[in-house]
Amino acid sequence: MTKSFYNSANYMKDFQCLGDTCEDTCCQGWYVDIDKKTFVKYKRIPDKKLKRRLHMHIRRNKMKTSFSDYATIKFPKGGFCPFLNTEKLCSIQLELGPTYLSRTCATYPRQYNMVFDRHELTGACSCPEVARLVLLNRDGIRITEERELLPADPVIDNLLDDPDLEPSFEYIRHFVLDVLQHRTISIEDRLLVLGSFFADFSYEKLSRIKKRIKDYRDILDRDAVAELVAELPIEPDVQFAYFRQTIETHVQSYVSNQRYLELVDLCRQGWETHDRFTTAYHSYYRPFMIEHEYMMENYLVNHVLSQLFPIAGIEKGKEPFNEWMLMVLHYTTAKYHLIALSASQQGLTPDLVVRMMQSYARTYEHDISYFSNEIKHLQEDGLTTLPFMSILLKNE
Numbered sequence: 001m002t003k004s005f006y007n008s009a010n011y012m013k014d015f016q017c018l019g020d021t022c023e024d025t026c027c028q029g030w031y032v033d034i035d036k037k038t039f040v041k042y043k044r045i046p047d048k049k050l051k052r053r054l055h056m057h058i059r060r061n062k063m064k065t066s067f068s069d070y071a072t073i074k075f076p077k078g079g080f081c082p083f084l085n086t087e088k089l090c091s092i093q094l095e096l097g098p099t100y101l102s103r104t105c106a107t108y109p110r111q112y113n114m115v116f117d118r119h120e121l122t123g124a125c126s127c128p129e130v131a132r133l134v135l136l137n138r139d140g141i142r143i144t145e146e147r148e149l150l151p152a153d154p155v156i157d158n159l160l161d162d163p164d165l166e167p168s169f170e171y172i173r174h175f176v177l178d179v180l181q182h183r184t185i186s187i188e189d190r191l192l193v194l195g196s197f198f199a200d201f202s203y204e205k206l207s208r209i210k211k212r213i214k215d216y217r218d219i220l221d222r223d224a225v226a227e228l229v230a231e232l233p234i235e236p237d238v239q240f241a242y243f244r245q246t247i248e249t250h251v252q253s254y255v256s257n258q259r260y261l262e263l264v265d266l267c268r269q270g271w272e273t274h275d276r277f278t279t280a281y282h283s284y285y286r287p288f289m290i291e292h293e294y295m296m297e298n299y300l301v302n303h304v305l306s307q308l309f310p311i312a313g314i315e316k317g318k319e320p321f322n323e324w325m326l327m328v329l330h331y332t333t334a335k336y337h338l339i340a341l342s343a344s345q346q347g348l349t350p351d352l353v354v355r356m357m358q359s360y361a362r363t364y365e366h367d368i369s370y371f372s373n374e375i376k377h378l379q380e381d382g383l384t385t386l387p388f389m390s391i392l393l394k395n396e
């Protein structure tokens, strides 16, 4: 069998699962896909008692889309995986060994992508240990060229294999990362530069893409970003009303993760009134972020790397501007939580930001329908525009 290698995000070489000391086990509140190979292995185990338990909690998935989601371990609503023991350890792994874990369990929180002829590894910020490694990295996130041996049969999150897209992939990715890591301007302005770049972007000849990238690099080099974004609107009342309503609706209908709900209770004190929220932005959030903006930058860079933004979307027929809006909605929704939290806590610390961002990621990033529905609603209201995204981004 030929060996495969992967390139890795720089922080993943330090990742180690915290096991029973983890403050938010990944075995709660979700469901777990079981691939066909693992399902068949479970059918053949000799231990009758464990076999009965497996039979009781695992259901064939009639809507399966691939071998990976052939069956599902059902969790009780908001509850824990039925195979987690009282010490928060996995009884399948303990009794049968790691080779009996499904591909999903063996892979999480690692996210493998297939990028043309190579694999890349990043991590999911819904895992507290990954969130710490991503967000607390002052020097920034990048993919290293050190080649590691790929484990057998990992889940592949995103696959890029359209040869027509390959020539432009690295140009666009380098440009997007350079803008997001351009630390002399605010994160909001970095996102607006990308929004302007993708607003009327159509996927075309490489020479045209290179020319467009060069024009935008000139804007950064000439310190002309302020000019580019000056006309884009700021409407704090609209921003406040939008987030308070969308988050409250989501929390009341769908969310069961206890750790996130505890934080939302604290956030509610901050978004009780618009005045309280605005004061928190100026007194706590902004001063903290002047020193720690790299945390939010890293969150966005990790999104770009793990989602293969925006090329994986283009390969699936999605508009790059829509992919950009999705990234902005993630950033602004998380930021709104942080501002509100800073009001109730009268400040922020790196640990508090990690905790909020990890809970945010767990609640929103694994719910693929939430933001796609939100973009549909915005489309119906004619709000999928650069000016409306500016309203969601800008605070002053």
Ligand code: SF4
Pocket: 016, 017, 018, 019, 022, 023, 024, 025, 026, 027, 108, 109, 126, 127, 128, 129, 130
């Ligand atoms: S959330 Fe991360 S650290 Fe915690 S148990 Fe899962 S993989 Fe391990």
